[in-house]
Amino acid sequence: MWTAVVIVVLALSASTLARHHDDDHPSVKERVNRYRIRSQNLHIDDLEHHVDDLEHAMDNLSRPLTTWDVNSLKARVYKNEEHKCPDGEVSCGGDYPECISHLFVCDGRVDCHNGQDEVESVCDSEVVHVGSTYQGVLEWDSCEYLPAANVILTVTNSYHSPYFNNRVYVRATLVSDSTKFDRPHPVAIPMQGHYGFADGHLVLRPSSHTEHLHRPYVVTCTFNFGDHAHADCTVKEIASLHECAKFRIVKV
Numbered sequence: 001m002w003t004a005v006v007i008v009v010l011a012l013s014a015s016t017l018a019r020h021h022d023d024d025h026p027s028v029k030e031r032v033n034r035y036r037i038r039s040q041n042l043h044i045d046d047l048e049h050h051v052d053d054l055e056h057a058m059d060n061l062s063r064p065l066t067t068w069d070v071n072s073l074k075a076r077v078y079k080n081e082e083h084k085c086p087d088g089e090v091s092c093g094g095d096y097p098e099c100i101s102h103l104f105v106c107d108g109r110v111d112c113h114n115g116q117d118e119v120e121s122v123c124d125s126e127v128v129h130v131g132s133t134y135q136g137v138l139e140w141d142s143c144e145y146l147p148a149a150n151v152i153l154t155v156t157n158s159y160h161s162p163y164f165n166n167r168v169y170v171r172a173t174l175v176s177d178s179t180k181f182d183r184p185h186p187v188a189i190p191m192q193g194h195y196g197f198a199d200g201h202l203v204l205r206p207s208s209h210t211e212h213l214h215r216p217y218v219v220t221c222t223f224n225f226g227d228h229a230h231a232d233c234t235v236k237e238i239a240s241l242h243e244c245a246k247f248r249i250v251k252v
């Protein structure tokens, strides 16, 4: 009898010791299983991050289009279509290919089949309203040995031509904060020229000779981003039309 009791007690003690031993020192199989579980958890976390990224991308894709989005897309299409028209003409846009002379844009009479040449968004002279101010950073590629400079272009006067309704005559001031002999050398250059509705070109040249520059230049800013606030500008030598500098301006 006592022998059986001792055997049972010893068996229970051995079982308990074995469990403690397993907890402290898991078997190889258990360690492998734990490792696989941790790996799977990491993999699931990674997938969750990917799903979050996809949801974020889908939210951006489903964002409602703004007026700026639509105008920007139209401007990109317009730029592509423009190359299909002969020099001196502009595309009417839309599905039906049609080109009209620059002179017929915003002249008060509908010439495009879709009336695009007289719509308010094209014929709006907001770009050259007196006081309109734009800024950018001008970098010379050639022609002048001058460092990059902040430039501010301000329209000081504008009026419609009594003979050519498709353009507005403009006076402006171009202020540059360039340096000379490593010292600040702000320059204000009076400019004059015109803005054409057909191509969105603001073309300006110095009103008088400026000692700051070696040669006279013409500045052309193209408002081809579908709004009246952004334009790409070039600086060209008047005599050769060699492109010397480029800069982008933003309305302030």
Ligand SMILES: [Ca+2]
Binding pocket: 104, 105, 106, 107, 108, 109, 110, 111, 112, 117, 118
């Ligand atoms: Ca017209």
